[in-house]
Amino acid sequence: MKELICIVCPKGCHLKVDENDNYSVTGNDCPRGAEYGKKELTAPTRMITSTVKVRGGLYSRCPVKTAAPIPKGLIFEAMKLLDNVELQAPVRVGDVVVEDICGTGIAFIAARNL
Amino acid sequence: MSNYDKHYEVVVVGGGPAGLAAAYSACQNGAKKVLIIERDREVGGILNQCVHNGFGLHYFKEELTGPEYAGRFADMVKGTCADILVDTMVLEITPDKIVKCASQQHGYLAIKADAVVLCMGCRERTRGAIEIPGDRSAGVLTAGTAQRYVNMEGYMPGKKVVILGSGDIGLIMARRMTLEGAKVLAVVELSPYSNGLNRNIVQCLNDYDIPLYLSHTITNIVGKTRVEKVVISEVDGFTPIPGTEIEFECDTVLLSVGLIPENEISIRAGVTIDPRTRGAVVYENMQTSMEGVFASGNVVHVHDLVDFVTGESIRAGAAAAEFALGKRIGGRVIDVVTKPGVNYTVPQKIRPDNIEKSVDIFFRTNKVRGNSIIRVTSDGAKVAEFKREHMAPGEMEKITIPKVLLDRCGDSIEIVVEDA
Numbered sequence: 001m002k003e004l005i006c007i008v009c010p011k012g013c014h015l016k017v018d019e020n021d022n023y024s025v026t027g028n029d030c031p032r033g034a035e036y037g038k039k040e041l042t043a044p045t046r047m048i049t050s051t052v053k054v055r056g057g058l059y060s061r062c063p064v065k066t067a068a069p070i071p072k073g074l075i076f077e078a079m080k081l082l083d084n085v086e087l088q089a090p091v092r093v094g095d096v097v098v099e100d101i102c103g104t105g106i107a108f109i110a111a112r113n114l
Numbered sequence: 115m116s117n118y119d120k121h122y123e124v125v126v127v128g129g130g131p132a133g134l135a136a137a138y139s140a141c142q143n144g145a146k147k148v149l150i151i152e153r154d155r156e157v158g159g160i161l162n163q164c165v166h167n168g169f170g171l172h173y174f175k176e177e178l179t180g181p182e183y184a185g186r187f188a189d190m191v192k193g194t195c196a197d198i199l200v201d202t203m204v205l206e207i208t209p210d211k212i213v214k215c216a217s218q219q220h221g222y223l224a225i226k227a228d229a230v231v232l233c234m235g236c237r238e239r240t241r242g243a244i245e246i247p248g249d250r251s252a253g254v255l256t257a258g259t260a261q262r263y264v265n266m267e268g269y270m271p272g273k274k275v276v277i278l279g280s281g282d283i284g285l286i287m288a289r290r291m292t293l294e295g296a297k298v299l300a301v302v303e304l305s306p307y308s309n310g311l312n313r314n315i316v317q318c319l320n321d322y323d324i325p326l327y328l329s330h331t332i333t334n335i336v337g338k339t340r341v342e343k344v345v346i347s348e349v350d351g352f353t354p355i356p357g358t359e360i361e362f363e364c365d366t367v368l369l370s371v372g373l374i375p376e377n378e379i380s381i382r383a384g385v386t387i388d389p390r391t392r393g394a395v396v397y398e399n400m401q402t403s404m405e406g407v408f409a410s411g412n413v414v415h416v417h418d419l420v421d422f423v424t425g426e427s428i429r430a431g432a433a434a435a436e437f438a439l440g441k442r443i444g445g446r447v448i449d450v451v452t453k454p455g456v457n458y459t460v461p462q463k464i465r466p467d468n469i470e471k472s473v474d475i476f477f478r479t480n481k482v483r484g485n486s487i488i489r490v491t492s493d494g495a496k497v498a499e500f501k502r503e504h505m506a507p508g509e510m511e512k513i514t515i516p517k518v519l520l521d522r523c524g525d526s527i528e529i530v531v532e533d534a
């Protein structure tokens with residue numbers, strides 16, 4: 001039995017998830033909580049936002065984000081991919097910064113014009 | 115010769131999300147000459163440094179990062195009649211609405227406005243404002259300053275960090291510093307609960323095993339030149355309990371201890387300030403106590419969701435345009451009175467004649483609550499009741515009161531929150 005706080009809406013229900021019973025969820029006030037509880041224990045994912053170096057822009061860092069949530073376990077590996085990236089202005093929002101994050105097929109993309 | 119350089123129908127002070135939405139809305143509502151004055155290098159306000167996502171779920175129906183949200187609004191404003199003056203600081207607004215500013219490019223400028231919208235946002239409370247004991251060593255800075263260094267300028271403020279305050283900015287910076295390779299040793303919170311959103315507790319602290327010390331505060335900062343050590347203690351209310359000290363060796367302390375609306379200009383102009391919000395007292399259309407001067411966004415009350423800033427500013431911009439074009443609003447005024455459980459309300463005053471269908475009242479409750487009832491009364495009689503399953507000071511509440519009910523009210527309405 002694992003306890004979690006549901007983060008799908010601000011109510012923050014305290015969920016209990018039973019790993020031994022096909023991840024059945026209790027304590028959720030709505031079905032979205034059950035879905036979250038199961039996913040959080042089986043395949044948790046997160047959006048990653050960070051910044052990379054940029055030359056010739058208004059600032060020296062350009063914000064980037066994952067185009068979709070990536071597996072939680074890959075967060076630090078994904079962050080390493082950004083260490084040596086150096087963009088040259090002009091950058092457009094949506095420009096691909098790193099093509100494929102650790103074989104997920106998901107890209108890091110620029111999150112502003114600079 | 116006139117005593118000003120330029121004339122605009124609507125002048126917006128500050129180009130954050132509030133200012134951008136107000137200017138956009140003023141143009142949409144018939145104003146032809148609209149100006150945004152921004153002291154920074156570009157518009158976007160605090161959003162430019164908030165690189166995390168979680169913005170725009172209500173307004174754009176998607177989850178954007180701060181710069182993306184700001185960029186979308188900046189683009190929308192580009193498509194309107196509004197002019198933008200950056201690198202320009204507003205110094206003073208006179209009673210006859212001459213906006214005096216200092217501009218990097220143009221020097222001193224005096225701009226005559228028919229209507230003004232105040233959108234100066236907030237600044238962070240600093241160490242001095244809460245008087246932490248200990249050495250005055252380097253390495254103590256506000257979380258927002260650290261955020262700007264890391265996300266825009268490209269500097270890391272330190273390697274081993276203790277964060278005071280568990281509001282959203284503190285939580286977001288705990289994660290940000292961790293991702294950039296720092297070790298966040300503790301987030302320390304005076305209250306017995308965090309003021310941040312649950313999703314930020316989970317995604318910023320729990321994901322990275324960063325401990326949160328509730329009912330604790332920093333009781334000493336040690337370090338000759340740079341911070342070397344921080345001592346925290348458990349508190350009983352506000353008083354540290356002897357014998358509960360925990361020490362952390364660290365080089366940096368980030369303060370996330372609250373925001374204060376930037377109202378020096380408003381106060382000097384003669385705008386009435388509400389001591390509860392530290393922002394202007396406003397009517398239903400966001401007009402302040404000064405006719406033709408409006409305010410919206412964090413300068414009125416601290417918002418946690420930028421979407422609400424946008425909504426409020428769209429109303430302020432529309433009302434400013436209408437005022438500039440000659441509309442005047444009269445009729446009786448209903449005062450909104452706060453009773454136990456309600457810390458403040460915005461608006462504080464409502465003119466029923468200016469309400470079309472209904473009015474939204476925003477407020478914060480005083481503590482974390484389960485099943486609750488929000489009761490609205492006037493002259494002792496019930497006006498409306500709203501049920502909530504969960505309330506917290508960290509989450510802004512909104513109730514909507516239809517015009518038909520307002521019309522029946524006396525000269526004030528009272529709002530109270532009770533346990534169900």
Ligand SMILES: Cc1cc2nc3c(=O)[nH]c(=O)nc-3n(C[C@H](O)[C@H](O)[C@H](O)COP(=O)(O)OP(=O)(O)OC[C@H]3O[C@@H](n4cnc5c(N)ncnc54)[C@H](O)[C@@H]3O)c2cc1C
Pocket residue numbers: 127128129130131132133151152153154157158159160161164167168169170202203204205233234235236258261282283286376379410411412413416417418419420421423
């Ligand atoms: C760290 C942090 C994290 C946040 N996270 C979220 C989130 O995840 N989701 C969400 O929805 N919201 C979030 N918010 C809240 C949201 O960003 C704010 O509510 C919003 O930015 C407020 O907008 P504003 O325009 O009122 O103020 P600001 O963005 O502060 O803009 C005010 C502008 O006015 C300018 N200005 C001030 N004085 C003058 C002057 N005298 N002359 C000229 N210009 C002036 C300033 O330079 C600034 O550009 C966060 C806020 C912070 C600080």
Ligand code: SF4
Pocket residue numbers: 006007008009010011012013027028029030031032033034
């Ligand atoms: S279970 Fe449903 S109601 Fe409860 S927090 Fe999750 S989404 Fe909200």
